[in-house]
Amino acid sequence: MSTDGCGAPAGGVSAPAAAGSQAVVEGKVTRDGAAVSAGYARLLGTGDEFVAEVPLGADGGFRFFAAPGSWTLRVLAPGGLRAERPVAADYGRVTRVDVTL
């Protein structure tokens, strides 16, 4: 399971109680130490295939219930800010991906 080198533990956070049978991908987006609450997180598959998108929460947070596999997380924010991270998801696991813009 890949990480992005920005703080997510290798292999994601194993939290079967929270994930249940779901393959959860979640994290927070920050810029200069502050939460980015205006913006969007997109989960993309192979070849940039769109999977899902959520607006960032007030705390910069996002969460996806993905299928197991390798995905790309893309963050869009006002001012043309964007970032991309590889992410791997698996059933019964919460994979944490925090993003700094």
Next chain:
Amino acid sequence: MSRSDVLVDADWAEAHIGDPNLVIVEVDEDTSAYDKGHIPTAIKLDWKKDLQDPVRRDFVDKTGFEALLSERGVSNDDTVLLYGGNNNWFAAYAYWYFKLYGHDKVLLLDGGRKKWELDSRELSTDVPQRPRTSYTAREQDASLRALRDEVIDAIGKRNLVDVRSPDEFAGRLLAPAHLPQEQAQRAGHIPTARNVPWSKAANEDGTFRSDDELRQLYEGDASLDFGKDTIAYCRIGERSAHTWFVLHELLDLPNVKNYDGSWTEYGSLVGVPIELGEAR
């Protein structure tokens, strides 16, 4: 109809804020975004609380729709400009819904809330108070809505467009990946359906792709026969309303219906055929 009759961009919307007879409406499943800030003068519609029957699985009836719009201060003569989050899914659903009940002048904001936010345009927390009206709806236009028996009968005959993600189409997921995976009893898709995810019709900022790109997507890449009637479906009918808007309003195809029962109904029906696996 053509694109310019049904779709406006953010510059147009910004320039027309405050116009008499223009009612801007934000539509979402989760209206907390509206409460945090919305396009100035916009009112809100809650997709679930306002537009769905609280008891039966159906949307509000004609009388209910009339009561809702009267209470919100929308007149029959008003131009209604719809926008929302989720790349306009629920706004497109509301557009289809307004058309179903015969509202004349309805527009969709290209890119919806996302484009507006990414452009850093003004958001307001002021909630406008519109004077009550006496709204009259028409009987539902059955030519825009497909019900389950018609869908089953359309297998192998009409274009069936499944606009969910490839994982939902193949049966690996039951819902979009930002929602918990529960809903229909069975996963998969309606036999003979083509998979054209709604997202292929949109750019990254939520705006619609050009007419030429859209024609290529449906008629070229997905080999849809534009000479046949079409039914679009997804999970609960909101993403397929987005595709209905593309096919019926932007590309001007004459006979396109939205199956709002969609997979949460079809995937729970007893005895109907289901296919699993990748798009063919």
